[in-house]
Amino acid sequence: MPKRIDILGKRYGHLSVLELTEKVKGVRARQWVVACDACDGRAQFTGATLRAGMVTSCGCRPRLNLRGFNLVKRMKASEQRLCKSLPNSLAANPETRFFLEPSGKVVRRDAAEAAITAGELVSCGDGLFAETAQTWTAAP
Numbered sequence: 001m002p003k004r005i006d007i008l009g010k011r012y013g014h015l016s017v018l019e020l021t022e023k024v025k026g027v028r029a030r031q032w033v034v035a036c037d038a039c040d041g042r043a044q045f046t047g048a049t050l051r052a053g054m055v056t057s058c059g060c061r062p063r064l065n066l067r068g069f070n071l072v073k074r075m076k077a078s079e080q081r082l083c084k085s086l087p088n089s090l091a092a093n094p095e096t097r098f099f100l101e102p103s104g105k106v107v108r109r110d111a112a113e114a115a116i117t118a119g120e121l122v123s124c125g126d127g128l129f130a131e132t133a134q135t136w137t138a139a140p
């Protein structure tokens with residue numbers, strides 16, 4: 001039997017871990033009760049699900065992984081935009097890249113794509129980099 005990892009009191013996005021549920025006969029994994037600060041609701045998840053960053057709300061917010069959540073949070077706090085530069089065969093590193101403007105900090109692709117897919121970012125559509133890039137701001 002693997003030792004349980006204690007995550008009591010930890011935060012995962014909107015979720016704060018409150019307590020461990022009682023063992024239920026026939027159910028393998030005990031779950032953690034979490035409070036969601038986005039809606040004041042409660043939910044239960046396994047520790048593995050929480051620690052993997054797979055959920056950041058009770059289900060009231062668009063599904064977003066923890067990296068995506070942290071990206072959106074950082075963008076709101078620093079009022080930065082997310083930019084995507086499309087592959088450029090002339091560049092030394094011809095890959096799609098995401099980065100923040102104006103800091104220029106590179107963003108992990110999985111975080112950027114998760115935030116966009118969840119609808120947490122709004123496309124600027126300003127045509128500034130029409131052919132080569134797209135930009136997004138954090139939705140209010």
Ligand SMILES: [Zn+2]
Nearest residue numbers: 036039058060
């Ligand atoms: Zn919620």
